[in-house]
Amino acid sequence: MSEKETPSPPASDPTPVIELRRITKIYGQGDATVVALNGVDLTIHSGEFVAVMGPSGSGKSTAMNILGCLDSPTSGTYRFQGVEVGGLTRDQRALLRRNYLGFVFQGFNLLNRTSALENVELPLLYRGDSRQVRHERAREALATVGLNGREKHTPGELSGGQQQRVAIARAMVTNPTVLLADEPTGNLDSARSIEIMNLLCAINRDRGVTVIMVTHEPEMAAFAKRTVNFRDGVIENDLSNRGGV
Amino acid sequence: MLWNALLLALRELRRNKMRSFLTMLGIIIGVAAVITLVTLGGGATQQVTDQISAMGSNLLMIRPGKHMGPGQAAGSRPFKLRDAEALEREIPDLAAVSPTMNSSAVAIYANENWNTTISAGTEDFFFVNNRKLDKGRLFTANEVSSGAAVCVIGETIRQKLFGDSDPVGARLRLNRLSCEVIGTLAAKGQSSMGHDQDDLVVIPLRTFQRRVAGHTDISMIQVSMRDGVETEAVQAEIKRVLRERRHLSTTQEDDFDVMDMKEIASMLSGTTKVLTGLLGAVAAVSLLVGGIGIMNIMLVSVTERTREIGTRLAIGALEWEVLLQFLVEAVVLSSFGGLIGIAVAMAASLILTNVLEVPFVFNAAIIITAFLFSAAVGVVFGYFPARKAAQLNPIEALRHE
Numbered sequence: 001m002s003e004k005e006t007p008s009p010p011a012s013d014p015t016p017v018i019e020l021r022r023i024t025k026i027y028g029q030g031d032a033t034v035v036a037l038n039g040v041d042l043t044i045h046s047g048e049f050v051a052v053m054g055p056s057g058s059g060k061s062t063a064m065n066i067l068g069c070l071d072s073p074t075s076g077t078y079r080f081q082g083v084e085v086g087g088l089t090r091d092q093r094a095l096l097r098r099n100y101l102g103f104v105f106q107g108f109n110l111l112n113r114t115s116a117l118e119n120v121e122l123p124l125l126y127r128g129d130s131r132q133v134r135h136e137r138a139r140e141a142l143a144t145v146g147l148n149g150r151e152k153h154t155p156g157e158l159s160g161g162q163q164q165r166v167a168i169a170r171a172m173v174t175n176p177t178v179l180l181a182d183e184p185t186g187n188l189d190s191a192r193s194i195e196i197m198n199l200l201c202a203i204n205r206d207r208g209v210t211v212i213m214v215t216h217e218p219e220m221a222a223f224a225k226r227t228v229n230f231r232d233g234v235i236e237n238d239l240s241n242r243g244g245v
Numbered sequence: 246m247l248w249n250a251l252l253l254a255l256r257e258l259r260r261n262k263m264r265s266f267l268t269m270l271g272i273i274i275g276v277a278a279v280i281t282l283v284t285l286g287g288g289a290t291q292q293v294t295d296q297i298s299a300m301g302s303n304l305l306m307i308r309p310g311k312h313m314g315p316g317q318a319a320g321s322r323p324f325k326l327r328d329a330e331a332l333e334r335e336i337p338d339l340a341a342v343s344p345t346m347n348s349s350a351v352a353i354y355a356n357e358n359w360n361t362t363i364s365a366g367t368e369d370f371f372f373v374n375n376r377k378l379d380k381g382r383l384f385t386a387n388e389v390s391s392g393a394a395v396c397v398i399g400e401t402i403r404q405k406l407f408g409d410s411d412p413v414g415a416r417l418r419l420n421r422l423s424c425e426v427i428g429t430l431a432a433k434g435q436s437s438m439g440h441d442q443d444d445l446v447v448i449p450l451r452t453f454q455r456r457v458a459g460h461t462d463i464s465m466i467q468v469s470m471r472d473g474v475e476t477e478a479v480q481a482e483i484k485r486v487l488r489e490r491r492h493l494s495t496t497q498e499d500d501f502d503v504m505d506m507k508e509i510a511s512m513l514s515g516t517t518k519v520l521t522g523l524l525g526a527v528a529a530v531s532l533l534v535g536g537i538g539i540m541n542i543m544l545v546s547v548t549e550r551t552r553e554i555g556t557r558l559a560i561g562a563l564e565w566e567v568l569l570q571f572l573v574e575a576v577v578l579s580s581f582g583g584l585i586g587i588a589v590a591m592a593a594s595l596i597l598t599n600v601l602e603v604p605f606v607f608n609a610a611i612i613i614t615a616f617l618f619s620a621a622v623g624v625v626f627g628y629f630p631a632r633k634a635a636q637l638n639p640i641e642a643l644r645h646e
Binding site: 065068070071090091094095097098099101103105107109111112113114118122123125126127128170171 | 249252253256260552553555556557558559560561562563564566639640643
């Protein structure tokens with residue numbers, strides 16, 4: 001693995017997708033304050049595949065929550081596609097997530113007793129798409145993750161790997177700019193994990209979707225083109241990975 | 246957007262059919278109870294009104310003594326036949342006057358006997374009491390003045406003593422009196438006070454005085470007013486005539502009572518209405534309890550579905566969209582429960598009105614009210630859990646186990 005500090009942006013796209021400047025996040029008040037992030041600078045360009053690593057308590061989850069617009073930083077600026085989003089309201093952040101972000105979780109977070117198709121079309125339902133559009137795009141997304149013919153299956157009838165693929169289809173069905181994956185292989189065996197990582201790589205490569213993935217398995221991080229390591233609320237190092245798939 | 250919320254809510258309820266049904270049960274029972282009780286109460290009121298009007302709503306009953314309501318009062322000066330004649334002569338607003346006596350007697354025919362009531366009156370008795378002839382004939386003014394030994398019998402006696410045979414022409418024994426049955430009365434059923442109006446034998450007043458009572462006292466004068474006259478005015482006239490005849494000074498109170506059947510009718514139907522309202526109110530409490538049941542289940546559901554709510558928020562559901570989904574879930578539960586309750590109430594009302602022999606009165610207002618109330622219960626008791634769901638922090642909700 002050969003490494004070099006701070007990868008240079010692709011020349012074709014000068015405006016980064018994500019730009020964090022001196023981000024801090026402080027929880028609690030008075031003596032009980034916890035500094036989760038202590039001045040984080042991070043720039044991610046369109047089409048990157050970034051693995052975020054670090055021990056628990058390092059601030060990587062907090063950073064992911066801020067990147068995913070689930071949380072607001074205490075101070076600092078966060079520009080998403082050049083637009084300042086740090087001070088948005090709760091509902092404005094929800095709209096941003098709805099239109100530009102896709103989420104994949106460790107625990108899949110699919111609706112129980114609900115068919116794969118209905119799970120995948122859920123984000124489209126919130127966007128107000130028609131039934132026909134919803135079904136068409138949900139089928140398409142399920143086909144992309146290799147689950148055609150499983151539209152009617154409920155999560156209980158699918159294996160863990162298949163469930164995670166449904167979740168990825170749900171994240172991809174809105175054509176997001178950025179896909180945020182929080183330990184997507186944490187609940188899967190190694191064979192299934194590699195399948196899921198290949199799928200994420202394909203999405204990143206073929207569709208140009210920026211993928212940001214939290215993991216603590218170096219084997220999974222090796223799939224990414226870049227690895228950001230957090231420690232004690234700051235970025236310890238930021239390495240480009242020439243061997244990225 | 247409301248449509249989407251409805252779709253999401255329906256999917257959710259479909260996922261938990263058993264729980265959805267159990268949640269609705271409280272509302273179903275509440276709505277069914279309210280509608281059934283009010284329908285039955287309406288039927289009872291209708292029945293009372295029907296019976297009173299069948300009795301003749303133009304009827305006034307004049308009885309000696311002070312009466313507080315229906316029932317006999319003893320111990321005061323009885324009327325005489327002349328009192329009745331004077332009323333008929335002096336008050337033109339009266340259509341008919343029937344001096345009446347009642348007494349219990351054992352009616353015997355062949356080897357059957359039956360405890361019954363003898364009513365004695367003039368030929369006007371039938372008109373005043375709104376009694377119709379079924380078979381044979383009624384007695385005439387001649388038979389009344391001559392004191393003929395004839396009688397007209399009610400349906401109950403006909404059944405008990407004669408069964409399938411024709412009673413007209415038969416001789417019936419009433420205590421020591423033997424009289425010829427000349428006619429039968431059309432059935433009238435139970436009175437609103439629960440006594441059988443067909444269990445009677447009607448004989449001419451003179452016959453009764455001579456052969457049964459042995460005196461000429463009159464225990465009651467029934468009068469029928471002409472249509473469209475003022476009841477109060479007629480009552481005042483009757484009082485004036487009778488006070489005069491009974492030599493009451495201005496300082497003395499009436500020693501007789503004029504009862505208006507209309508008054509009794511409205512009193513009785515008023516009572517059933519109050520009872521209906523009371524029962525309906527008790528049933529409405531169960532509707533409220535049903536609403537609290539919905540709130541309970543919705544709160545449990547919000548806790549149980551915290552991760553799901555977190556997921557929805559993460560993929561971009563707005564706060565009000567989550568609120569609306571849960572609110573719609575509660576309203577769908579409660580109003581669907583309301584609809585089932587209405588169906589149950591209709592079935593129960595049909596069965597119970599049949600069993601209790603009261604008329605089935607369809608009351609659209611109470612059905613609509615109960616339905617709207619059940620929907621409102623969903624809104625009120627669904628709001629708190631829905632708001633709780635909508636205000637969850639997505640990060641914590643996603644982490645929830």
